[in-house]
Amino acid sequence: MKRNIILTIALVLAATFQVIADERYQAANELYKTGAYNEAITAYETILGSGVESPEIYYNLGNAYYRNGSLPSAILNYERALLLAPQNNDIRYNLNLAYSQITDKIETVDQFFIAKWFSGIRNAADSDTWAIISIVTFVLFLAGLLFYFFSQSIGLRKLAFFFAIWALISSAITFSYSHTQKQRLIIREYAIVFSPSVTIKSAPQGGGTDLFVLHEGTKVKILQTIDQWHEIMLQDGSVGWMPVSDVEII
Structure with a gap:
């Protein structure tokens, strides 16, 4: 009973905290819309300082810094937003726009086209999405095994075998994508x-x-x-x- 009360209080506090954070976020957005970029920056930074973070907050903070003429801070927050939402093209576009205005133009060493292709696929989703896909494909692998072992039809058994192999490989690849994306969040290189x-x-x-x-x-x-x-x-x-x-x- 006591444990349930504590859990309920924790959930209520978490919900209340989220509402407050949402209200502060909307207030910061209003400041940005009116052109009060310094005040908007302070508001977004306050939200982040309280332990709440999201790609939207970092993205809007980056926009505020960009409008305020601070390219390094804009780039920093666009990069942080992109870590949380690597599939977001708006963040990537604004980040590239900011990079185009800095002094140093560093030539990137070209990746092997296959590595570049896999990297592009990996960045199409975040860690949680890849983890879900990995779990689903692993379940499909198990389903394929069941069909292989219990089906009476030779044709269905062959089909189930190749399907299970495909599902297992897909699960392994998407798991590696999820792990890589997670490591990028944990280990800031x-x-x-x-x-x-x-x-x-x-x-x-x-x-x-x-x-x-x-x-x-x-x-x-x-x-x-x-x-x-x-x-x-x-x-x-x-x-x-x-x-x-x-x-x-x-």
């Missing part, structure tokens, strides 16, 4: 440069050799961290070290 310009060094120290200069808004991959230095890699494969304070983790 990428960051956005926030300093107007930063010199990338050959070693994790100020006295290291200057390699190249990056500017705000550039996306980097963090390879490792030593003291107050990140070893980073660019999309063209260039590697170097930069201060931790010059980037924000996506």
Whole structure:
């Protein structure tokens, strides 16, 4: 009895908290619509600071920063929105638009076309969606096995066998997609440069050799961290070290 009361209270509090969050989100949207971008930014950041997050909040926050002329913050929040909703073309479009306006134009190393194709399919859905598809196809695999073992028809048994193999392979692939998308949320490997310009060094120290200069808004991959230095890699494969304070983790 006591346990049920506690559970009921928890559900009521959760529902109340969600209503409050929704009301604050709508209020932030109204501020954005009226052009009060600074106030909208504060409102969206307050919602995120309370522990509530969604691709819509990050996306709208990115739009507010973009309208306010802060490209690094806009890019950061578009990237965070895209992590939660990789299938959303509006987020991807605005992100690419913001990237087109930064100083550094990094040439991307071309992926093998098959890897690029699989990556495109994986990004067509989020982790939860792929997990559901994986479960459904695994159930279909079990159903195929049942038909294979209990069907009296040779033709149906052959069909069930190949169907079960297809379902098992599909379940494994979609499970790997779900796992990859989940890992991208848990392990944040990428960051956005926030300093107007930063010199990338050959070693994790100020006295290291200057390699190249990056500017705000550039996306980097963090390879490792030593003291107050990140070893980073660019999309063209260039590697170097930069201060931790010059980037924000996506």
